[in-house]
Each structure stands twice: as structure tokens, then as C-alpha cells.
Amino acid sequence: MPYINPHLHSLVMYLRIVVLIYPSHSHCQFVQSLLGLSFRSGVKFRFLLVLKIKMEYENKYQHVPAAKYECLLFDVDDTLYPLSSGLSKACTKNIEEFMIQKLGIEGNKVTEINRVLYKNYGTSMAGLRAVGYNFDHDDYHSFVHGRLPYENLKPDPVMRSLLLSLPIRKVIFSNGDKVHVAKVLRKLGLEDCFERVISFETLNPTNGSSTSDGEDSLKLRGLSSEILDATNCPCQSALPETPIICKPFENAFEQAFNIANINPQKTLFFDDSVRNIQTGKQIGLHTVLVGTSQRTNGADYALESIHNIREALPELWEADNKKSEGVRYSGEVAIQTSVMA
Structure with a gap:
């Protein structure tokens, strides 16, 4: 069996892989003609041709800008x-009912308190917890979201x-x-x-009912005027922090x-x-x-x-x-x- 240079064999295998990956007619013709060369042909010549192919594809495919x-x-x-689905409006109504029924906040103040808490804390729950109200988070979500008109969503x-x-x-x-x-x-x-x-x-991950409140928050609990004063303060750093x-x-x-x-x-x-x-x-x-x-x-x-x-x-x-x-x-x-x- 004639001796085959292992390095040359690797180059030939590389060319065959190139044909499989990039099976265009021109590439196949070129590689087939290259593979047809006798093993006695100059290794250096074939190496340079393979290197040219490799550089061509690297230039073409490695310079594609990232997404x-x-x-x-x-x-x-x-x-x-x-x-327009109406879920947001219903959710606001449920939150205000929770504040009245579960937290004892005066009904005539609940809309304004809810507005300023949401404005300052991103969610009404986060605002209520910040001003000292402690309640079970699952109970809150069940009350507020459990009665939403999901049938409006199609x-x-x-x-x-x-x-x-x-x-x-x-x-x-x-x-x-x-x-x-x-x-x-x-x-x-x-x-x-x-x-x-x-x-x-x-x-x-921790439910709110087991979390203690800070002294500043406790002073505000249930005091509508104090809550409004605190959350309407133009100085954000003066707002009580929320654990949410x-x-x-x-x-x-x-x-x-x-x-x-x-x-x-x-x-x-x-x-x-x-x-x-x-x-x-x-x-x-x-x-x-x-x-x-x-x-x-x-x-x-x-x-x-x-x-x-x-x-x-x-x-x-x-x-x-x-x-x-x-x-x-x-x-x-x-x-x-x-x-x-």
C-alpha cells in the first residue's frame, strides 16, 4: 500500500468537509479538481490552496455583525x-375594597391614598407595606386578582x-x-x-404576614392624612422604604x-x-x-x-x-x- 502523508490526508478530509458544508456548484468543482491532484503533487501548493479556501470562508462568515x-x-x-380590556379598572376597584374591608382605611380617602401609593411605589401593595400595613401577600392577590373579569381576555x-x-x-x-x-x-x-x-x-419569596415593620411605618398605619402627607412629599428620600x-x-x-x-x-x-x-x-x-x-x-x-x-x-x-x-x-x-x- 503506498505511503500517504498524514498531514496531506487531513487536508483532503478538510476539503471534503468544506464540500458538505458549502455545497455550491463552484465550490464543489474547485474542491473536486483539487482532490483530483496526485498525492505526488507539491504539498506546499495544495496547502496554500486549502489555506485560501479557509481564509475566504472565515472572512465571509466571521465578520457577520452580532445580533x-x-x-x-x-x-x-x-x-x-x-x-380597554377593563382588567386594570377592575383591579383598582378591588384594591380599594381591600383597603377598606381588610385594612380599615376610610372609604372617602381610599382612592387618593391608592393613587399616591401607586405613584410613589410602583404597586399599591408595595406602598401599603411601606406605610406600615402588614398582610398576607397571597390573601391580597387572591382578593385583588381573584375577582378580575378574565373572561374579557380572548x-x-x-x-x-x-x-x-x-x-x-x-x-x-x-x-x-x-x-x-x-x-x-x-x-x-x-x-x-x-x-x-x-x-x-x-x-x-417570603410572605408578608411574617415580616416586621419599621417604627416609622408603624406610625403611619391607619392615619390617612399622615400617609398622604408622607407620600406627597417632594423629597423621594423621605419616603418610607418598602420591603417589596x-x-x-x-x-x-x-x-x-x-x-x-x-x-x-x-x-x-x-x-x-x-x-x-x-x-x-x-x-x-x-x-x-x-x-x-x-x-x-x-x-x-x-x-x-x-x-x-x-x-x-x-x-x-x-x-x-x-x-x-x-x-x-x-x-x-x-x-x-x-x-x-
Whole structure:
């Protein structure tokens, strides 16, 4: 059997692999002619030809710019479905009833207190806990979300098709509780469109009933005028701190990034809250304000409806991640997640 140089044999095998990977007619012709050379031909000549092919493909494929986005981060309430559904209005009503029936707050003050707590803390629950009210978080969510008109939400095949066609990771980031988020996604027909869900329980694993309150908070409990005075204070640093981790506070975003392994510089964040969008922008996210076509400070894009995503951001479908196209998830992801809750 004639001697075959092992180095030359490796080069020939490389060329055959090239034909398999890049089976265009011109490439096949070239490689076949090269493989037809006698083993007695100069090894140096063949090596230079192989090197030329290798450099050609490295130049062609290694200089493709990296995709701008690696992850899409979505809020749920009033983002994946419109405000006109009526869930937000019903949720506000339920919160005020909880404040009256469960916390004993005066009925004639409850609307204004709820407004200023939500404005300052991102969720009414976070504000109530900040000013000294202690209650079971599950009881609160059951009371506030358990009576929502979920029947107003209908399957959204347009949104489902858009999400499934996006060749990028998709993650939910909501202040809502896991039961509520699961119901919303199921009603919309989107439960298998996301890699994972970050919910209230993800960031707040300890129930509120076992958490003690600070002295400053205890002084405010049940005193409507003092609550209003404290939360209307123009100095944010004077506000009582809340034990709740939620948007729009930076620690909520930071925890979400760690949990879902998210690089904010490579992530596009969709939310209906201007304040959430502004915080997201401050910590490095690319941002999309949903529910209005008017961009505000902190918003890179503004969409009247989430359905406008393809028209506003066609580059999401041009990402160099086509291998992920059409990915569905089991729908049994660990649902862990704003309405005014």
C-alpha cells in the first residue's frame, strides 16, 4: 500500500468537509479538481490552496455583525393586552375594597391614598407595606386578582404568531403574582411563547404576614392624612422604604437580570409604565413604551399596540438567530411575576 502523508490526508478530509458544508456548484468543482491532484503533487501548493479556501470562508462568515438583541423582556398587564380590556379598572376597584374591608382605611380617602401609593411605589401593595400595613401577600392577590373579569381576555392569534416567529429569547417580567400571570397568558393563548416568567413570587419569596415593620411605618398605619402627607412629599428620600421588590425599582431589574441571565445592553424591554421604562433605560435596557405612539423620556420606541411590533422593529426578524425560529415552550415554566397591584 503506498505511503500517504498524514498531514496531506487531513487536508483532503478538510476539503471534503468544506464540500458538505458549502455545497455550491463552484465550490464543489474547485474542491473536486483539487482532490483530483496526485498525492505526488507539491504539498506546499495544495496547502496554500486549502489555506485560501479557509481564509475566504472565515472572512465571509466571521465578520457577520452580532445580533443587536439577545432577549425580549415583556411586562404583562396593559402590555400584552390593551387597557380597554377593563382588567386594570377592575383591579383598582378591588384594591380599594381591600383597603377598606381588610385594612380599615376610610372609604372617602381610599382612592387618593391608592393613587399616591401607586405613584410613589410602583404597586399599591408595595406602598401599603411601606406605610406600615402588614398582610398576607397571597390573601391580597387572591382578593385583588381573584375577582378580575378574565373572561374579557380572548385568544390573540396575531400576538401568538408574532411571538413564535421571533428568533430571540422571550421572558416575562411582571409585578403580578404567578397565578394571575398564568391566567392571563392562558386566556391570551400565549402560555408556551416564553422561556420563563419572573413574577411577584420570584422576587418576593417570603410572605408578608411574617415580616416586621419599621417604627416609622408603624406610625403611619391607619392615619390617612399622615400617609398622604408622607407620600406627597417632594423629597423621594423621605419616603418610607418598602420591603417589596418590584418595578420600577432598580433592585427588581437587577434581580431579574441575574435570575434569567439577561444582558441589559442586549435586551429590549416592553412595558406600559413610563416610570418602569425610565428605570429600565437608566440601567442599560433598550426600551419600548406600549399603549401610546408618543415617545417619552427613556423610551427608544413607542407602540400604540403590541401588535405593531413588526412594523416598528422589523430588525427583530432579521436577527442572526434563525435557528430559534418557531420555538415553543412547554407552558409549564416556573411562573414567578403590573397592574395597580
